[in-house]
Amino acid sequence: MMRPGMPDSDYPDVRRLALFSEMADEHFNALMRGAYVQNFPQHIELITEGEPSDFLHVILSGAVDLFSVWNGRETSMATARPVSTFILAASIRGAPYLMSARTLEKSRIALIPSQDVRAIFGADNVFARSIVTELAHCYRSVVKTQKDLKLRTSLERLANYLLRQQSRAGGETEFDLEFEKRRLASYLGMTPENLSRAFKGLQAYGVVVQGNRVTITDQQDLERFAKPNRLIDDPHS
Template structure:
């Protein structure tokens, strides 16, 4: 691992407070790898050999059963993923696939488990990361079970828009659709549904002209939408 990468990794919340020796022990045997878009990084049901930390790009976590497939989450830097599987030394419950070019740090699972046992600061960071991940999943489940597609979209727009009310999509609409748990067709319709509340689409720019009205439609809820 290059020195610049090393210090970037060291600065991650997960590794920031641990001792130098512990960091060394975690990182030994780890490697940083770059992937093109559309690569499957890991497959559900495989055993959890490596903790993945996304440094650049974006990665989709998805799950499949009986020929169906669904996106569970989209991961942005800097974040670890499949930490729970690594800690428990179990199989992955989700697959992961790069959406864009991505740089990923891969840390042998046994390093994580070994250092966890001896470095309290690392243990605390791991628990923090895991608790955040758990709460994220709860929010996702609430978002999905308590809201319609158009409502999920409206709330996403309210969070993503800049102070001027514009949202510049940095990815294809199909990716946004998956992230919001709907088909591309229905995303298109959901955007049309929000027209009367001041939402207009032009290519990859969505503009929110009357945020207050949109908010009234969306019913934003800090227990679902907040970071």
């Protein structure tokens, strides 16, 4: 592993995160000095659930899948994309990871020792406030996902997912799925076979899929079916 000392060139990207953007320079620099940066190839397991959490992770480039396993079954819980942190809660609590993490592609990851995070947290009120905001946001995200899972059928989940992606892509009629369909299926809580059928089922509402490319020919119609709701689908509210 590399020795502490994140390259200065990575500072601005990290600094731009809401979690770090408001804190004092002095404290930010202290955090960065203790951090490692590593480049990982595709399909590397970064974190195994159950292990003690020693680092806060910041993904600088690439993509990371957060997943969980039980009794031989596996499910994708979330995807971390640059630039964002993951497993903040475990770091803060010093508790074991609840999720595993693996790279979906070649990824550049910064590792900030959890003890440093906790130390700076005590020294910098602004940082403390940012952590609270971030944690509250994470919590609300999971609650939304849980509502999605419990209140909707798989077809409805897919329809709303597509609308959210479309919105993320700037509202364009056409956009690309950001990852493999098998992972999307797992994320949405269904099998790959069922995802295929669900896409077919949405043809009736103007959804066309060719490979990774999705076209929404009649957004109104899809929305009438999907009934998106800001308390589930709006990532910011």
